[in-house]
Amino acid sequence: MDRRDTRQGFQRTASIEQRVSAVEAALKRNEADAGAVLEELDHMAQEQWVPRNGARVVARAWVDPAFRARLLAHGRAAVAELGLELPKHHRHLVVLENTPAIHNVICCTLCSCTAFTLIGLPPDWYKDFEYRSRIVRQSRTVLKEMGLDLAPEIEIRVWDTTADTRYMVLPMQPPHTAGWSEERLQSVVTRDSLIGVSRL
């Protein structure tokens, strides 16, 4: 291929699909086995990095106080007990415990960082400019707009993911689930409760 940077005068911007294909072709030229790795990563993003992972962590914390203590003290090591991993560059997982008096909510104002291996790749609203700009400054108003009307005496703690430490909210166990099996408890934990825009 001609390596000189002589650009043709295209009249319009390439479609996003064409641009993705062009970058993919460039990386495949550079990395011999890129095709297989991309297939694997596609699969991970859609099937392996899902909120069910975070739900497993939460359910275990609800039924096992010793695990809960380890989770709050050393998040990465504790989730590894369940066979769950974070990328190498996420060197620390801080689990934020909700209580009747304290509500935690996570965000990333500068980009859209999340503990995606535990809570899944983020939904649109998490990445939108509305959430990124407003949640740090208008937390109570924004949560109310999203359906979570917190009593005024509940303290809100917002966590902005600006370094490579990752956060996950540990929701409170709903009273009606007392005595449920760990597996059944997993089914009540939602992604949005792990981000902290809803309570269970």
Add this chain to the structure above:
Amino acid sequence: MDGMHDLGGKQGFGPIRYTLDAAPFHAPWEVRANSLYALAVRRGLINMDEYRHAIERMEPRHYLSASYYERSLTGLATLCVEKGIVTRAELETMAQGEFPLAGPAAAGRTNAAEREHYRPGDRVRVKDEYVPGHVRMPGYIRGKTGVVVGESPAYPFPDAHGHGLHAEDEPTYDVRFRSEDLWPGAADSALVHVGVFESYLERA
């Protein structure tokens, strides 16, 4: 850089487009765009700070009008061109159209020469610094005072790492700010926690 990406506390944005069980992906190209940047990081072609900075360098109108995965792809493509993996002309020939990229980087900087180690409970102030290159200090905490509530393992200093400079690992602290101190008289009451690199801090 004080770029368009630095959105925390910006006013004028409307209601959150919130739906229950919102899907992370809407089209196959979005899944693939995500995997492309992950591949490049995994192979060491780019690091996360270079990637974030490339997105920050997008022309503001493009940044605001592009979807999340278009921003991701634009950042990756910009780095591939800057690192000589592909030329812009090649990308445009393959894509059969213009391929908008991010703008050039300003100079990066290395870790602060003198840093102090802090402990939970210490009161710290974010230095009043204006950084032309990559920085992970959101503008809304610049010059503000908070309290250290936690320390994370050391990470490469992003202001250097995002520019291919030698980046020493340094601690980041979870610093707790009061929203009333960040936006006096103009914020809902809350505690806002930010992960702040040691080089950005001084004792208050």
